[in-house]
Amino acid sequence: MVSRQIKNVLVTGGAGYIGSHAVRRLLRAGYAVTVLDDLSSGYRIAVERSSAGLFQHARFVEGSISDRAVTVRLLRESGIDAVMHFAAFIEVGESVTDPAKYYENNFAGALQLMQAMNEAEVKKLVFSSTAAVYGNPLSTPISEEQPRMPINPYGRSKLMVELAIEDFAAAYGLGYAILRYFNVAGANPEGLIGEAHEPESHLIPRILDVACGKVDTIGIFGTDYPTPDGTCIRDYIHVEDLVDAHLLAMEAIHGGAGKVFNIGSESGFSVREVIEACAKVTGKSIPVLEKPRRLGDPAILVASSAKIRNELGWQRQRPDLETIAADAWAWYQRRSDLFTKRVA
Numbered sequence: 001m002v003s004r005q006i007k008n009v010l011v012t013g014g015a016g017y018i019g020s021h022a023v024r025r026l027l028r029a030g031y032a033v034t035v036l037d038d039l040s041s042g043y044r045i046a047v048e049r050s051s052a053g054l055f056q057h058a059r060f061v062e063g064s065i066s067d068r069a070v071t072v073r074l075l076r077e078s079g080i081d082a083v084m085h086f087a088a089f090i091e092v093g094e095s096v097t098d099p100a101k102y103y104e105n106n107f108a109g110a111l112q113l114m115q116a117m118n119e120a121e122v123k124k125l126v127f128s129s130t131a132a133v134y135g136n137p138l139s140t141p142i143s144e145e146q147p148r149m150p151i152n153p154y155g156r157s158k159l160m161v162e163l164a165i166e167d168f169a170a171a172y173g174l175g176y177a178i179l180r181y182f183n184v185a186g187a188n189p190e191g192l193i194g195e196a197h198e199p200e201s202h203l204i205p206r207i208l209d210v211a212c213g214k215v216d217t218i219g220i221f222g223t224d225y226p227t228p229d230g231t232c233i234r235d236y237i238h239v240e241d242l243v244d245a246h247l248l249a250m251e252a253i254h255g256g257a258g259k260v261f262n263i264g265s266e267s268g269f270s271v272r273e274v275i276e277a278c279a280k281v282t283g284k285s286i287p288v289l290e291k292p293r294r295l296g297d298p299a300i301l302v303a304s305s306a307k308i309r310n311e312l313g314w315q316r317q318r319p320d321l322e323t324i325a326a327d328a329w330a331w332y333q334r335r336s337d338l339f340t341k342r343v344a
């Protein structure tokens with residue numbers, strides 16, 4: 001159901017994993033969608049597939065959020081009412097070795113986008129943040145009130161955007177929703193779109209690489225943590241549930257103020273549980289290689305979703321690990337070579 005206030009939505013990074021799911025969800029709900037993506041890690045075909053079988057199609061514009069003039073024109077000519085901002089670089093390890101790349105794209109790029117919004121008088125922004133802004137949390141599950149103390153440039157680049165958003169709200173009347181999440185997994189249940197990062201650092205697709213024989217083993221870093229099976233516990237959220245939260249949060253933006261919501265699984269899953277779920281849904285054995293703990297890996301990282309549940313009525317429709325793994329596996333098997341950036 002489309003509200004009267006928001007009809008036209010710009011999705012930055014809509015050719016990427018989460019962005020393309022948001023595009024499909026928005027189209028299904030009747031919004032007109034424009035995608036701005038420079039295809040640095042996304043796929044044009046993901047935008048095409050996100051409209052498959054639907055009455056409305058997304059408009060795709062290849063370009064960067066850093067190009068303010070292009071963005072202003074786009075916002076004006078498409079009559080954009082709200083922006084969902086997913087475009088970013090996401091590799092934590094790379095952000096440590098090449099922080100400039102992350103500050104430039106994730107922070108300076110977002111600043112250009114927000115200035116373009118200001119110029120075009122677009123006053124609603126949903127920002128894709130990350131639970132990495134908390135760094136090593138003081139306690140789990142992590143609530144929104146915990147201090148933001150990121151421990152890597154990726155997390156810091158996202159925190160800088162959050163701070164800029166808060167200042168833009170106070171000074172220019174920007175309305176916003178900041179959503180923080182950890183590990184997004186699963187795929188569109190129709191198998192049309194899904195996760196296709198290169199390099200892939202996320203656990204579930206890496207386990208699926210082992211399941212189909214592309215890689216020999218999956219490493220487990222630390223088996224002596226104070227958790228029930230000794231392996232780290234992390235937060236996994238189905239991408240479809242996540243994009244539901246984005247729509248709810250966008251519709252709840254009113255005036256020049258904003259809210260911050262964690263999108264979490266509350267209890268999380270251990271690395272071994274994830275491997276077992278993938279073994280079950282694929283029917284394959286997953287050889288593991290146990291390794292020592294990695295420096296700086298907390299035993300448990302899980303976010304609370306109490307706030308968004310209570311305030312916006314968000315509920316996870318796909319909370320169980322097997323559904324997440326099964327949808328990821330269905331996509332993985334159907335994923336075509338069109339979703340690769342590797343040169344043969």
Ligand SMILES: NC(=O)c1ccc[n+]([C@@H]2O[C@H](COP(=O)([O-])OP(=O)(O)OC[C@H]3O[C@@H](n4cnc5c(N)ncnc54)[C@H](O)[C@@H]3O)[C@@H](O)[C@H]2O)c1
Nearest residue numbers: 013015016017018037038039040041042064065087088184
């Ligand atoms: N995947 C996760 O588990 C996860 C967890 C927490 C937060 N996030 C955040 O969610 C967002 C989306 O993540 P994803 O997994 O879909 O990543 P992704 O790499 O699949 O998608 C990012 C998209 O942004 C585009 N892009 C990058 N820089 C751009 C620019 N300057 N201009 C235009 N387009 C640009 C890329 O081409 C790509 O299509 C990111 O902001 C990320 O920080 C992701």
